Amino acid sequence: MAEVVLEKAGKTYPGGVRAVEGFDLRIADGEFVVLVGPSGCGKSTTLRMIAGLEEITEGSISIAGAVVNDVHARDRDIAMVFQNYALYPHMTVERNLSFGLMRRRVHRSRLRALLSSDYRTAMREESAAIDLRVSEAARMLGITDLLDRQPRALSGGQRQRVALGRALVRAPQVFLFDEPLSNLDAKLRVEMRTELRVLHRQLNSTMVYVTHDQEEAMTLGDRLVVMNEGVVQQIDAPTRIYSHPVNRFVAGFVGTPSMNFLEGTLDAQGVFATDDSTIELPSELSTGHRGPVVLGVRPGALQPCEEGRGWKCHLAAVEHLGDRVDLVLEHCGMQLVSRVESSRSFQEGATLWVEPKAGEGVHLFERSKEGRTLASA
Missing domain, CATH: 2.40.50.140 (Nucleic acid-binding proteins)
Structure with a gap:
């Protein structure tokens, strides 16, 4: 896991439109931080800046002590869960979970060793490691019985669990969530946010979560970052923000x-x-x-x-x-x-x-x- 640090990070689009301004935040290793605010406040842009999907125009972003301003998203060792599930409809749940790892391989540093070792043995070891990660993620999310199904046979909550599982098997340094529960009904949202808190305790991972739902933010975050018009308004524990708002x-x-x-x-x-x-x-x-x-x-x-x-x-x-x-x-x-x-x-x-x-x-x-x-x- 890793500490994430944003120092005076900002994003200005062509034409002078400022989406995020002077963003300062230090997210501790293993902390669950929620960015919350109304639509258009810059919270999703900030998350995409951390992910490397949005280029920052000022300041710096560090992950695990390394500045990642110029590091491609695929090389930042992060996993992102979006509002839409983005599952492959023709693949089973098991294949959806393993597909990313099959392409990247579990230990990328071992790929060089394939040239000098027995290829079939190495591939069997890689496949076994992938299977282990998939089964462990399925167990943690309670979807073991769904591994042979395709997405069309799943409910909304089950699809979201699969999307979470796909991030879990990556075992990244940082998990990023962009309004992942927005497509679920009210009852499922309550159930899933409870599961997310339990998952965070089990993994002790660094998690950054974006939502416009302040109730969701209050129940999930160790700390909240309240934003408005691209500017951070307050950073504190949920109870402090509720009882002692700064403005x-x-x-x-x-x-x-x-x-x-x-x-x-x-x-x-x-x-x-x-x-x-x-x-x-x-x-x-x-x-x-x-x-x-x-x-x-x-x-x-x-x-x-x-x-x-x-x-x-x-x-x-x-x-x-x-x-x-x-x-x-x-x-x-x-x-x-x-x-x-x-x-x-x-x-x-x-x-x-x-x-x-x-x-x-x-x-x-x-x-x-x-x-x-x-x-x-």
């Missing part, structure tokens, strides 16, 4: 439902005022901050309260989600969401007062383009 973009992107944002002003007494209401904020949020700000509240931290406190809202919709209920609220032309326990009863169209609960996901942001985080409680 308004990260706060709004990570978490389901999205964070509620209210624009207002904060005075010296710690009172936050919108156009038609005021609310006193806890000292950890208000200390040292005055003037125009944005208050961010996680849906789970926005709770109903007694009349006259907090914000007066119109209850537009009640969304039942089993053990919880999402209340869709309207306040001063803004839509808010409050997440409550399902044991409580609410009537659509009613008036509801809500307030933020400190210590449960309340944040203060600059009212600027960058939206830097000022405080969290």
Whole structure:
């Protein structure tokens, strides 16, 4: 396995279009890092730069201590799994798993030895080594019973396991995943991401994974790299990114439902005022901050309260989600969401007062383009 290092790596296309800018990241040997962000943020371009499928225009990329800027993709000792399975339809699962190795041979350095040793013996040894890798990958992925089938006889989840197996048999230094679960239904995605985590623990391999699904990112990654418009916004553990976002973009992107944002002003007494209401904020949020700000509240931290406190809202919709209920609220032309326990009863169209609960996901942001985080409680 190997450490992957990107130093000021960037990609600018002809015409001056910057896809990735000043990307700095050190991925430890055996770490599972997830690049996450909205469509067009540069995450897949970054992955392709690591793979050697996209030429970088600035900075450097190193794998296992060696700079690979000018190294061809086939010589970087990486394996990549894509969104589409890219299986050979006329081959069995076993042949799909072994085909790449049959072309490359398991130990490329031994090819020279074929000229001076018994050819048939060497080929038998190579074939036996390939068979061993295929059977081991099939066992780990639970597809041993599928080895004689062709792709058309497989479900979507089974095809994705075969695509993973094809990467496994390569035994690369680094695994790269470009939204590999996007074609699966919701239930299968949950199952496959669990299997990926188990696989990572078994292999202890360096893995870099790209997704636009922040829930998928939170459950898979040791660390997340949140990107927007080609720029890294935050790199940290999933729990830290959720509880301590560095700016308004990260706060709004990570978490389901999205964070509620209210624009207002904060005075010296710690009172936050919108156009038609005021609310006193806890000292950890208000200390040292005055003037125009944005208050961010996680849906789970926005709770109903007694009349006259907090914000007066119109209850537009009640969304039942089993053990919880999402209340869709309207306040001063803004839509808010409050997440409550399902044991409580609410009537659509009613008036509801809500307030933020400190210590449960309340944040203060600059009212600027960058939206830097000022405080969290």
